[in-house]
Amino acid sequence: MFGLEALDLARIQFAFTVSFHIIFPALSIGMASFLAVLEGLWLKTRDSTYRDLYHFWLKVFAVFFGMGVVSGLVMAYEFGTNWSGFVEFAGNVTGPLLTYEVLTAFFIEAGFLGVMLFGWNRVGPGLHFFSTVMVALGTLTSTFWILSSNSWMHTPDGYEIVDGRVIPINWLDVIFSPSFPFRWAHMSIAAYLSVAFLVGASAAWHLLRGNDNPAIRKMFSMAMWMALLVAPIQAMVGDAHGLNTLEHQPTKIAAIEGHWENVPGEPTPLILFGWPDMEREETRFKVEIPVLGSLILKHSFTEQIPALKDFPKEDRPPAYVVFWSFRIMVLMGLLMIATGFWSLYLRWRHHLYENKAFLRAVMFMGPSGLIAVLAGWFTTEVGRQPWVVYGLLRTKDAVSNHGVGQLSLTLISFVVVYFAVFGIGTVYALRIIGKGPHTGEGKQSTAGGPGHDRHTKRPLSATNAGFEQGHTHDDLDRN
Numbered sequence: 001m002f003g004l005e006a007l008d009l010a011r012i013q014f015a016f017t018v019s020f021h022i023i024f025p026a027l028s029i030g031m032a033s034f035l036a037v038l039e040g041l042w043l044k045t046r047d048s049t050y051r052d053l054y055h056f057w058l059k060v061f062a063v064f065f066g067m068g069v070v071s072g073l074v075m076a077y078e079f080g081t082n083w084s085g086f087v088e089f090a091g092n093v094t095g096p097l098l099t100y101e102v103l104t105a106f107f108i109e110a111g112f113l114g115v116m117l118f119g120w121n122r123v124g125p126g127l128h129f130f131s132t133v134m135v136a137l138g139t140l141t142s143t144f145w146i147l148s149s150n151s152w153m154h155t156p157d158g159y160e161i162v163d164g165r166v167i168p169i170n171w172l173d174v175i176f177s178p179s180f181p182f183r184w185a186h187m188s189i190a191a192y193l194s195v196a197f198l199v200g201a202s203a204a205w206h207l208l209r210g211n212d213n214p215a216i217r218k219m220f221s222m223a224m225w226m227a228l229l230v231a232p233i234q235a236m237v238g239d240a241h242g243l244n245t246l247e248h249q250p251t252k253i254a255a256i257e258g259h260w261e262n263v264p265g266e267p268t269p270l271i272l273f274g275w276p277d278m279e280r281e282e283t284r285f286k287v288e289i290p291v292l293g294s295l296i297l298k299h300s301f302t303e304q305i306p307a308l309k310d311f312p313k314e315d316r317p318p319a320y321v322v323f324w325s326f327r328i329m330v331l332m333g334l335l336m337i338a339t340g341f342w343s344l345y346l347r348w349r350h351h352l353y354e355n356k357a358f359l360r361a362v363m364f365m366g367p368s369g370l371i372a373v374l375a376g377w378f379t380t381e382v383g384r385q386p387w388v389v390y391g392l393l394r395t396k397d398a399v400s401n402h403g404v405g406q407l408s409l410t411l412i413s414f415v416v417v418y419f420a421v422f423g424i425g426t427v428y429a430l431r432i433i434g435k436g437p438h439t440g441e442g443k444q445s446t447a448g449g450p451g452h453d454r455h456t457k458r459p460l461s462a463t464n465a466g467f468e469q470g471h472t473h474d475d476l477d478r479n
Contacts, residue, residue: 004404005404006399006402006403006404006407007395007396007399009404009407009408009411010082010083010399010400010402010407011395012411013078013082013407013410013411013414014075014078014082014083015381016411016414016415016418017071017074017075017078017414017418018075018377018381019374019377020071020418020422021068021071021072021074021075022373022374022377023370023373023374024064024065024067024068024071024422025068025072025139025142025143025191026187026190026191026194026369026370026373027064027068027191027194027195027198027370028061028064028065028068028139029139029140029142029143029188029191029192029195030191030192030193030194030195030196031057031060031061031064031195032061032065032132032135032136032138032139033136033139033140033192034057034195034199035054035057035058035061035116035132035135035136036129036132036133036135036136038050038051038053038054038057039054039128039129039132040129040133042054043125043129049214049215049218050218052215052437052438053215053218053219053437055120055437056215056432056436056437056438057199057219057437058116058117059432060429060432060433062117063425063428063429063432064429065113066425067421067422067425067426070421071418071422074414076098079094081400081402082399082400082402082407083388083398083399083400084400084401085393085397085398085399085400086388086389086393086398088165089164089165089166089389089392089393089397089398090153090165090166090388090389090393091165092165092166092167092168093149093152093159093166093168093174094149094152094153096168097145097148097149097152097174097175098145098146098149100145101141101142101144101145101146101149104138104141104145105138105139105141105142105144105145106138106142108134108135108137108138108141109135109138109139109142111134112130112131112132112134112135112138113131113135115127115128115131116128116131116132116135119131140188143184143187143188143191144184147180147183147184147187148174148175148176148177148180148184150183151177151179151180151183151184152174152175152177152180152389153384153388153389153390154177154179154183154248154249154380154384154390155177155178155179155180155248155249155390156177156389156390156391156392157170157173157174157177157178158170158171158172158173158174158177159174161392166389166392178244178247178248179241179244179245179248179249182237182240182241182244183241183380185237185241186234186237186238186241186376187373189230189233189234189237190234190369190372190373190376191373192226192230193226193227193230193231193234193336193369193372194369194370194372194373195369196222196223196226196227196230196369197223197227197336197339197362197365197366197367197368197369198366198367198369198370199219199220199222199223200219200220200223200224200227200362200365200366201362201363201364201365201366201367202219202366202433202436203216203217203219203220203223203362204220204359204360204362204363205363205434206436207220207353207359208356208359208360208363211436212353213437213438215436215437215438216436216437217353219437220352220353220362221347221352223362224339224340224343224344224347224352224362227336227337227339227340227343228340228341228343228344229340231333231336231337231339231340232337232340234333234336235333235337238333239296242296242297243297246297246305246306248390249383249384249390250305250306250310250311251306251308251311251315251316251317251383252317252322252383252384253297253305253306254305254306254307254308254310254311254316254319255276255308255316255317255318255319255322255323255383256322256323256326256379256383257270257271257293257297257305257323258271258274258276258283258286258319258323259271259283259293259305259306259307259308260276260281260282260283260307260308260309261307261308261309261310262304262307266304267290267291267293267294267295267300267301267302267303267304268291268293268294268297268298268304268305269288269289269290269291269292269293270288270289270292270293270296271283271286271287271288271293272286272287272288272289273285273286273287273327274286274287274288274323275320276319276320276323277320278316278318278319278320281308281309283319283323293305314386315386317382317383317384317385317386318382318385321378321382322378322379322382322383325375325376325378325379325382326375326376326379328371328372328375329372329375329376329379332368332369332371332372332375333372335365335368336365336368336369336372339361339362339365342358342361343358343362346358
């Protein structure tokens with residue numbers, strides 16, 4: 001297929017499926033916590049705006065959560081079908097870690113998701129809020145175990161190799177490998193920012209169309225506060241993550257920087273733009289700032305960072321990919337920070353909801369969080385090449401013995417099915433967002449009340465009538 005080998009097709013297939021999968025869990029993680037905050041504020045203040053927003057975003061969460069589960073199941077099978085060498089070598093580590101994810105995160109989510117989606121008028125307000133918090137905790141727990149497994153592949157620790165297989169000797173070192181705390185924090189914050197800008201963009205879209213109500217304003221205000229406060233924190237976490245990567249994966253940093261060789265006695269410049277040429281071993285058309293590379297990565301005006309020519313050719317990642325994916329991620333982060341400070345200025349001038357230029361900017365920033373997540377993931381995973389387990393197992397030794405024809409067929413099938421299924425799901429979620437929250441959504445009706453509306457509902461009825469029939473905590477005094 002297009003002159004590609006079986007290894008190339010297996011890598012493309014996994015990259016394609018993981019790119020789809022990472023989007024929906026990121027949205028589920030951020031949105032679950034957002035819903036917990038909304039319901040907590042509703043219970044504390046009795047402000048119906050928070051209740052209306054909770055019901056509105058719960059519909060969207062249900063769709064994203066379902067697509068995240070479906071896309072994740074496929075990847076579990078891919079490990080066995082396409083990467084049997086990896087499973088045989090590292091299965092004693094990654095298998096238990098993924099099992100822990102099922103035994104903790106999945107059980108938490110499965111146990112409380114039904115109450116969260118359909119229990120608003122069936123259980124007391126305290127239990128319903130507890131269920132929402134537990135689902136949010138479950139999503140973060142899932143992130144914990146997935147990132148623990150993936151981080152171990154980047155910075156393996158707590159193991160020994162016996163008969164060509166990894167054997168865990170210290171599970172705390174395995175779980176909390178050197179890169180794990182930075183990567184878990186970076187990914188979790190990225191999920192929150194992704195949802196913040198999705199929420200902010202949807203509110204901006206409604207405000208530009210003249211759909212101005214307290215719920216729209218509230219969710220826009222909350223999103224902009226999140227951008228202002230959390231985006232700078234993400235930049236600091238990213239800096240710490242970079243320093244950790246420099247210590248444990250210096251080749252990746254050299255590729256990210258597009259830095260090929262050091263000049264004796266000179267600090268390392270920062271290359272802003274250019275094209276890393278793997279054959280010529282140079283970054284062409286580069287625009288650089290002297291000294292800044294050393295200052296950012298070594299916090300020094302004199303120390304040099306490792307260069308790509310310091311490592312054998314066979315150990316270098318494809319620098320042209322990680323060089324640009326990293327810059328896309330950083331650009332999105334800088335735009336998020338700028339958006340947050342712009343919102344602060346407009347809030348001070350009392351024009352936050354009326355400035356059309358700002359509203360259009362926020363609307364176009366809607367996918368920025370997800371773009372940053374994908375770009376960051378490409379930087380991390382492609383930058384690890386040519387290793388699957390860094391320094392221990394090469395990608396070419398991890399792939400299953402499949403033919404080009406088999407992998408071509410499955411790749412084409414995945415592309416067709418994924419765009420059909422997840423395309424439809426995404427359009428459906430956007431249609432829900434396009435309708436916007438309405439004042440009074442979830443109010444008591446004659447059909448409902450705690451313990452009265454017990455009609456069986458379809459799983460996705462949470463997206464329509466299920467929230468229009470008596471889903472309210474207005475009966476708090478009766479519980």
